[in-house]
Amino acid sequence: MKGFALLLVVVTLALGIIFDDDHYRLRQLGQPSDQAVVDHRDSSYTSMTWVGSPSENYLQLRFFDKVEGGLCLRPTWADINRLSEHDPRLNHLRFTTASGALAPAKTWAGEAPDPGTLPNSAYVRFLPVGVLLNESLMSKAGNDQRRVDPHILVIGLGSSAGILVLAHHFPEAAITVVDIDQKVIDIVRDHVPLTNWLTTQKTADGSPRLTLVAKDARQFVRFDALRAARKADLIILDAYTAGSTIPSHLMTREFFAECAAALSPEGMVIGNIIGSYTGEKRRVVGGCLRSLRAAGLAEAYNIPVLGSFYDNAAQVDVDHPRNNIVIAGKQPVDPKRAAAGWARLQQFVPFPEFETDTYLSAQYALVDGKSRPITAMVPSSVIDGADSSVRLSLKSEEPSPGSPAYARIARTDDIQVIAQARRLVADWYRTEHEKMKLVGFPLGWADAPEAKVLWRREIDWVKGAREVWRVTMINARDANTNSGESLVGPLEGPQRDSAMVNWTIADAPLFTDQMPNADIVAH
Amino acid sequence: MRVAILYTTSIICGFCLMALEILASRLVQPVFGSSVDVWAAIISVFILSLSIGYVIGGRLADKTRTNLALGWMILVAGVFFVLMTIYGLRFNEALPEWMQTARYGSLLSSLVLFLPPSLLLGCVSPMLVKLVFVSAERVGRTTGTLYAIGSIGNVFGILVANYVFLPLFPLNPTFIALGAVLMALGLAHVFLPMQTHTTATPAAGATP
Numbered sequence: 001m002k003g004f005a006l007l008l009v010v011v012t013l014a015l016g017i018i019f020d021d022d023h024y025r026l027r028q029l030g031q032p033s034d035q036a037v038v039d040h041r042d043s044s045y046t047s048m049t050w051v052g053s054p055s056e057n058y059l060q061l062r063f064f065d066k067v068e069g070g071l072c073l074r075p076t077w078a079d080i081n082r083l084s085e086h087d088p089r090l091n092h093l094r095f096t097t098a099s100g101a102l103a104p105a106k107t108w109a110g111e112a113p114d115p116g117t118l119p120n121s122a123y124v125r126f127l128p129v130g131v132l133l134n135e136s137l138m139s140k141a142g143n144d145q146r147r148v149d150p151h152i153l154v155i156g157l158g159s160s161a162g163i164l165v166l167a168h169h170f171p172e173a174a175i176t177v178v179d180i181d182q183k184v185i186d187i188v189r190d191h192v193p194l195t196n197w198l199t200t201q202k203t204a205d206g207s208p209r210l211t212l213v214a215k216d217a218r219q220f221v222r223f224d225a226l227r228a229a230r231k232a233d234l235i236i237l238d239a240y241t242a243g244s245t246i247p248s249h250l251m252t253r254e255f256f257a258e259c260a261a262a263l264s265p266e267g268m269v270i271g272n273i274i275g276s277y278t279g280e281k282r283r284v285v286g287g288c289l290r291s292l293r294a295a296g297l298a299e300a301y302n303i304p305v306l307g308s309f310y311d312n313a314a315q316v317d318v319d320h321p322r323n324n325i326v327i328a329g330k331q332p333v334d335p336k337r338a339a340a341g342w343a344r345l346q347q348f349v350p351f352p353e354f355e356t357d358t359y360l361s362a363q364y365a366l367v368d369g370k371s372r373p374i375t376a377m378v379p380s381s382v383i384d385g386a387d388s389s390v391r392l393s394l395k396s397e398e399p400s401p402g403s404p405a406y407a408r409i410a411r412t413d414d415i416q417v418i419a420q421a422r423r424l425v426a427d428w429y430r431t432e433h434e435k436m437k438l439v440g441f442p443l444g445w446a447d448a449p450e451a452k453v454l455w456r457r458e459i460d461w462v463k464g465a466r467e468v469w470r471v472t473m474i475n476a477r478d479a480n481t482n483s484g485e486s487l488v489g490p491l492e493g494p495q496r497d498s499a500m501v502n503w504t505i506a507d508a509p510l511f512t513d514q515m516p517n518a519d520i521v522a523h
Numbered sequence: 524m525r526v527a528i529l530y531t532t533s534i535i536c537g538f539c540l541m542a543l544e545i546l547a548s549r550l551v552q553p554v555f556g557s558s559v560d561v562w563a564a565i566i567s568v569f570i571l572s573l574s575i576g577y578v579i580g581g582r583l584a585d586k587t588r589t590n591l592a593l594g595w596m597i598l599v600a601g602v603f604f605v606l607m608t609i610y611g612l613r614f615n616e617a618l619p620e621w622m623q624t625a626r627y628g629s630l631l632s633s634l635v636l637f638l639p640p641s642l643l644l645g646c647v648s649p650m651l652v653k654l655v656f657v658s659a660e661r662v663g664r665t666t667g668t669l670y671a672i673g674s675i676g677n678v679f680g681i682l683v684a685n686y687v688f689l690p691l692f693p694l695n696p697t698f699i700a701l702g703a704v705l706m707a708l709g710l711a712h713v714f715l716p717m718q719t720h721t722t723a724t725p726a727a728g729a730t731p
Binding site (some may be wrong): 044045180191216217218219223241247248252254255348512513515516517519520 | 527549552553554555556557558559560612620623624625644689690694695
């Protein structure tokens with residue numbers, strides 16, 4: 001009996017040590033097969049992993065293995081520095097080696113990640129909305145985004161991709177980020193040299209360009225933000241926990257009222273709210289709008305982010321959950337009454353200093369009849385570099401009108417071409433897997449059943465930022481179909497003909513400290 | 524009938540205790556956030572007050588021969604449930620800024636808010652054992668059944684609080700309703716006296 005007990009202990013320990021699960025998974029359908037882990041850390045709030053793919057041009061911070069924000073690896077900060085020699089518009093991102101700023105923490109696959117300001121995620125490109133819509137700030141600066149000096153409070157750091165978008169377009173912005181987790185701040189400082197450097201820089205009036213604070217946002221807004229010498233012109237709500245859930249105490253009428261008290265008279269709150277126009281997910285967006293209004297931020301508007309190249313400005317898929325930029329303030333924010341601000345939004349060009357057709361990524365995958373990948377993606381160089389006939393036999397897809405045109409997609413269903421592509425992938429793996437630290441044979445390429453289509457996608461990341469902005473703004477300007485009110489039905493009075501659904505804002509939940517259930521309805 | 528009443532008492536007290544633990548988070552989060560620190564504070568305070576409650580309840584059970592003290596314990600626990608709607612959030616918000624930290628502030632807040640009611644409910648189990656207790660031969664079975672029933676109450680308290688109370692009802696009415704149930708149960712015990720069985724401690728000279 002004693003012997004059995006001992007055996008049980010030994011076997012259990014052995015099983016646990018041999019078969020323990022990974023913190024993250026890199027071998028997944030539709031993901032690039034050259035992904036590598038740059039760093040992994042755990043904190044008492046989350047489990048975070050920096051994952052990079054040189055071929056897909058990203059460095060992503062994942063929480064519990066879910067992507068919560070990504071930066072493009074190229075243009076690197078060093079690229080921006082070089083561009084700034086000829087383009088004074090980039091001077092505010094220029095470093096000198098004397099300052100010792102460029103010191104990435106770790107080497108990775110032979111090079112150190114040194115991302116610049118270009119984001120790999122769609123919604124963070126829209127944070128400038130909160131500055132461009134601010135009439136008094138913009139007119140004080142002569143409508144010059146290089147001179148406007150907003151004080152911005154960001155709740156939730158993530159990968160810092162959104163902060164870099166703001167820092168890129170508004171050199172005089174003073175940004176404070178409050179994040180509950182010191183370890184998130186540490187990992188971002190270690191792997192995004194540019195973000196770290198911004199904390200050492202000052203605006204013309206002497207404010208730090210970036211301040212990173214580890215604190216619960218509710219406490220920060222209640223105490224620190226109120227004490228600030230100058231009230232915030234913009235509060236950005238972007239705090240999420242695992243599973244794309246907003247912490248419930250940061251989504252209540254009472255919290256929004258505390259935000260309103262910390263705002264300048266023309267200031268506004270913008271929130272990144274994941275939700276849809278129909279189904280359960282509308283309760284989060286609708287509830288957020290209703291609770292913002294109840295907190296005295298009576299003017300509200302919603303901009304659904306059309307980030308996928310399957311999105312269409314003329315015809316939004318209302319069932320699809322997506323990022324929404326919810327705007328609320330005391331001054332009008334809708335396209336009709338805030339016409340000057342919306343004109344600025346229409347004219348805004350994201351990353352005007354970067355060239356298109358320069359920072360590209362291209363991947364091959366085998367897909368099913370509905371273009372869903374049934375393999376991992378393989379860097380295009382693997383196939384194009386070895387045998388150009390594969391690429392030449394692909395047929396280009398016409399992008400659908402009204403969609404953001406930043407990707408070129410081509411495909412073939414020729415069995416012989418597919419077989420040749422599979423051979424090339426096998427060759428690549430055999431010769432390169434050790435050098436490139438590939439985590440295994442590219443998923444599905446050896447054995448994917450019914451691989452009837454070979455698919456090649458090329459993304460232009462600068463064009464991506466501009467096209468997603470352009471298409472989203474065309475869609476958002478149409479007040480009748482895209483305002484926050486139409487999302488949840490008319491605010492009050494008779495239903496407008498153009499309202500998408502007859503679910504009125506009164507049907508959306510009012511999130512209060514008494515019933516703060518944004519974390520429940522999000523499921 | 525007597526045993527049924529005592530088992531019902533166990534299940535209701537177990538239910539209210541764990542419902543309070545789930546609802547407690549919503550009183551603490553507006554001020555201290557929703558980190559694991561907050562949960563560590565809440566859970567540790569509940570377990571701590573249970574262990575203190577077991578000690579006090581056990582001693583009290585040996586001293587008394589009726590269910591009167593039990594009734595008062597449950598009744599006062601109910602009073603705390605109801606009054607928490609008045610002082611709960613206010614107490615947290617009134618803490619000075621330097622104490623409003625998730626790590627230590629939430630521990631202090633949990634101690635002040637949740638220790639009294641959960642301690643009182645912790646006293647219930649040993650007192651119920653004394654009341655249900657019939658003979659020394661059956662003490663294992665009796666306590667085992669009581670613990671099982673109390674734990675079933677715990678489970679339902681967690682599930683119902685999470686899936687019914689939080690999504691469907693505001694916080695304060697839920698606290699008040701649970702408090703009312705506890706107070707009614709406490710009153711029932713105060714008004715319906717029960718004696719503990721005395722066969723286990725035969726009086727001197729009472730040999731058959």
